[in-house]
C-alpha cells in the first residue's frame with residue numbers, strides 16, 4: 001500500500017541536545033500511527049520537521065511522496081495539523097475563528113464551517129468567544145481548524161490533551177471514522193500508551209529521539225506480560241513443591257507466588273492440581289496483566305539497558 005507519510009533517517013540536533021536521531025518510519029494510506037514517548041523524547045520536534053516548520057540536521061520527510069518544503073503550498077492544501085497548544089483568536093467566537101480560517105485557506109464551500117462545527121460537537125459553543133472556552137473545547141476548535149479543508153493527512157500533537165473522558169471517546173471515534181471511511185492518514189503523538197492503543201493501527205515508541213519499538217496495535221495484546229498469582233498459607237514450601245515439578249516461580253512483592261510463561265497461564269489447573277496434591281490449600285488464584293503504561297516503561301527501560 002502507498003506510503004503517505006515517509007520519514008527517512010531524520011536527525012535534529014540543537015547545540016548540546018540530540019532531539020531526534022536517525023528516525024525512519026512510514027505510514028500507509030488510511031492508517032493511524034500513534035507516536036508515543038515521554039516528555040522531551042522528541043515527538044514535537046519530529047512533528048515540526050514533518051510539517052516543514054523546522055529544518056532537519058539530516059534526513060528527510062515525504063508527504064504523498066513529495067519532499068516536505070514549507071514553500072510547497074499545493075502540498076499543504078492536503079494536510080491538516082495541530083501542533084502544541086491550539087491557538088485561536090481569543091476575542092472571536094468559535095464560528096468567527098473558523099470563518100476566518102476558511103477565508104484564509106480560500107475554501108469555497110461556505111457550509112464547511114457549520115459542517116465542521118457539528119462534526120466536532122461544537123454547536124452549543126459556536127457563538128462563544130474562544131477565550132471563554134474550556135481546555136477541552138479549545139482543543140476541539142484546534143481540531144476543527146485542522147479539519148476544515150478536509151485534508152488527506154492529519155498531523156496532531158497530543159490531540160486529546162485536556163479533553164474529558166467523553167470528549168476523548170468522541171475524538172477517538174471521529175479520527176477512526178476519518179481514517180476508515182474517508183481514507184485520511186493520521187499521525188498523532190501522545191505520552192499515553194493506553195489512549196493511543198485505542199486509536200492507532202500502528203504504534204511507534206520514541207525515546208531520547210530514537211524510535212525504539214514499532215508494532216501493529218493489535219499485537220500489543222501479545223506483547224503485554226501476564227502472571228499467574230497464587231496464594232497459599234505456606235508459600236515458600238509451595239514454591240519448592242512447584243519447583244520439584246519443573247515450574248519456576250517467585251514470591252512477589254504482594255506475597256503471592258508469581259508464575260509467568262504462557263503454558264502455565266493457559267493451564268492454571270496444572271499448578272493448582274500440584275499444590276492441592278501436595279497438601280497445600282489455595283487461598284488466592286488470579287491472572288495479573290501488565291498495564292499498558294507499565295509495558296511502555298518496561299520497553300524504555302529495556303532500551304536503556306536497565307534491569
Ligand SMILES: Nc1ncnc2c1ncn2[C@@H]1O[C@H](COP(=O)(O)OP(=O)(O)OP(=O)(O)O)[C@@H](O)[C@H]1O
Nearest residue numbers: 014017019037038039040041042043044045046191
Ligand atoms: N528550540 C529548541 N532548542 C533547544 N532544544 C530544544 C528545542 N526544542 C526542543 N528541544 C529539546 O529537544 C528535546 C526534544 O523535545 P520535544 O519538544 O521534541 O519533545 P516532546 O517529546 O515533544 O516533549 P513534550 O511531550 O514535553 O512536548 C528536549 O530535550 C527539548 O528540550
